[in-house]
Amino acid sequence: MDPVPCATPDDPNPLRRLSLDDLRRRTSMKWRTYPADVLPLWVAEMDVPLPGPVVAAITDAVALGDTGYPAGTAYARALADFARARWHWDGLAVERTAIVPDVMLGIVEVLKLLTGPGDPVVVNCPVYPPFYQFVTHMDRRVVEAPLGADLRIDFASLEGAFRRAVADGGRAAYLLCSPHNPTGTVHGAGELSAVAALAGRYGVRVVADEIHAPVVALDAGFVPYLSVPGAEDGLSLMSASKAWNLAGLKAALALAGPAAADDLARIPEEVGHGPSHVGIIAHTAALRDGGDWLDAVRGGLDDNRRLLARLLAERLPQVRYHPAAGTYLAWLDCRPLGLGDDPAAVFLERGRVALSPGADFGTGGAGHVRLNLATSPELLTEAVRRMAVALS
Template sequence: MSDRTGSGGPLSAYGLDELRGRHSAKWRHHPPQVLPVWVAEMDTPLAEPIVTALAGAVSRGDTGYATPCGLPEAYAAFAARRFGHHADPAAIRLVPDVMAGVVEVLHLVTRPGDRVVVNTPAYPPYFYWLPRIGRQVVQSPLALGPDGHRLDLAALERDFAAGAAAYLLCNPHNPTGLVLGEDELLAVAALADEYGVRVVSDEIHAPLVYPGGRHVPFPSLDAPAGARSVALVSASKAWNLPGLKAALAVPGEEARADVAGIDPEVSESAGMFGVLASEAAFSEGEPWLDELMAGLSANRTLLGELLAERLPGVVYRPPQATYLAWLDLRALGLGDDPAEWFLRHGEVALYSGLKFGPPGSGFARFNFATSPALLTDAMTRMSDALTTRRTSTLNAP
C-alpha cells in the first residue's frame, strides 16, 4: 500500500477550506459541500517562475493586448528538450486556447459541411464547436479491451475512406489517458496520406506523460501527413493556467502557410498574463513540473488502491498521461450516468461520461490532481454512498 500521508508536492499545498475560497469553475460550479473532482483544474499553487512573471507584469501595469513575446521560442526550446521536436518559432502562431486554435485551423484547412473524425469518448467541446462552425463530427470509437483503450486503425480507415476531410486527433487522449506511440502515429499518417485527410492534433496534455511513455508531436513525424499537420499546444494543463488564455498553433513544414493565415485578431484575443505565464512555464517551470508529476504518479497509484479497497466493482486502467481517470462504473448498477448519482448521493462531482459521447455511458471522469487527503475523501464519500444504498435495499420491505 502506498504512503497515503505523503506530501504530494504541489498537490498538497492547500487544504479544503483554502480551495473553497477559489473563484474558478471547479470550486464554484457546485455547492460548497460538494467535493469537486470533475473539470481539468489542479489544486496546486503556481510555479514560482510564473508567480514572478505575473507579479512583474502587475507591478508595471503590463495588462495591454497580448503579443507572442518570447512564447514561441520558449515552447520550441521546451519541445526540443522534452520531445526531441525542433519546431521553428517563426512559424508558430499565438491563439487564445487550444479549442479556439482547433476551430481556427479547421476554418483554414476544411470547408463548411466537411466531415471531421474524432475518437470517442471525446473531449466534450468538440461536439459543440465543430457543428457550430459547420463541420460534421464523425465519431470513431476507440477500441476497449482487457488492457484498456487503444486506437482502432481499421475503424479509422473506414471513417477516412468515407470522405473525411480532417482528423481531430487528441494525443495524449482525454479522457482515457492513452498515449499513442510513434509506430501508431505513423500508421495514422499513412492512412491520412492515402485518403487525403488533414490532421489537426490537440496536444494540450503533452507535458503530462508518465515514465514509460513518450509524447511524439504529430508534426515531428517523418511523413507527408506530419508535414501537413498542425498541433495545438499550451502550458495550461501542466502548469494550471486555463483561465489565463494562451496557446500555440505549431505547424508541420508544409502547413506553415495555413497557420500564417490565422488572423492577427485571433492572436490578440489571447491574454497577456497567459502569454507571460506560459513563457515562464516553458522556460523555467520544468523542475516544478517534475515535482508535480511525482505527486500525480503517486496519486495515480493511490487511486487504484482505494478503488480496489472501497469500490471493487469499478474498472480502473491507470492513464499513461494526464491527471484524469476514466472510470468504468457499469458494474455498480447506477445507470447511464453514475456521475449524477454520486453527486446526489455522495456529494462528489465527477464529470459525466455521457458528455464524452455514446461510449461514455456508465463511465465518469475523475480528476486526481488534488491532495492525497482529498482524493481519499472523495473515495470515502463514494464508498459510503454505495454502502448506504446497499443497506437501504437490504432493509426494504
C-alpha cells in the first residue's frame, strides 16, 4: 500500500481524525475480518472517533457502575426532540415506542406481530442482505419488488408484488428501507405517501427501516414514513447506531403510528431486556448533544461523494456511480468492466480492497459492489487506486 498521509486529530471533519494505524488497532468486524494488507471499505462502520458527549456519557456510566438493565423513556424522548428539530416532525409519540435490541431484531419482533409463518414480506431489491436472512430465518417468505432503473421505488413493480403477496388472502408486510441501503436513495414525501396509499389499498402493513435517517446530505431532507398521510397503521425502526457509529452499543426504538399502537403494545415484555443499558445511554447522548459532530460528518461525506465521483471518472471511467443523498454507502455498477457477477472478489484478490458483493443484495445486485464512503479522503483515494490497479 502506498503511504497514506497521517490524520489530523483536530480536523473539524471527523472522517479525517484517525490514521490508518489508529484504525488497525480496532478489533471490530471491519478491521479484523481480512488480513492487514486489505483495505476494508465494506461493512457499515465509520472510520471516526466518537463524539465527545457520547464518550463522556459512557465513561460516566461505567465510573458509576450504571451497567444494569435498561429502563425509562430517555431514548425515545431524545429521538422525539431530534425529529422535531431536524425533520420538523411532531408526531413521534413517546408512548407509542418500545426499546428493542437493534433495528433488525426489532424488525423481526414487529413482523411477528403483523404476520405469521409462511406469510410474505415484500422488499425492494437490491436491498440490505439481512432483510433476506432475517425474514427467511423467521419462516416468512421474501417477495421482491425490484427498484427502477433510476434506483427509486418502481410503483408498478411494487403493486405487482403487493398483488402477489395478498393473492391467497393472508397477511402481508412491506419492509421499506428508507433511506435505501445500498443505493443511498432518500425517498421523498410524495413517494412515501404513494407507498402508504398503495399499501392501504392492498391491506399490506408497512414496516420502515429508518436506521440511516440522520445520515443525509447537508442539502437534503429526510421524511419519516410515519409522518405522511395514510401511514397511520405503519411501524418504524430507528436508531442512533449508524449516524454516530454505535453498532457495538446495541439499542434501537420501534415506533408505531396511531393505528398501530395496539400492535406495538403486544410486543413481548422481555424484548425490552435485550438492548444494552449503556447503549441506550450512548444513543441518547448522541441524539441530544451530538448534532454538531453529525453535521461535520455529513459535510465530510458530501466531500467524499464528490471525491469518489471524480476518482472513478479518472481511474475507472466505465464504473457507473450516481452520488446519492443518503447513507454513507456508494452503489457501484461494475458490469461494464466485464468482471462477472462478483467484481468484489476481483478487487479483493487483485487489489486488496474489501467491498460488499452486489449479488448479496438480491435481484439486480450482480455485477455491482457496495463501497463504504465513511473513511478519510486519503483512504478512499487509495482504495480507488487499488481497484484500478486490479484491472491492469
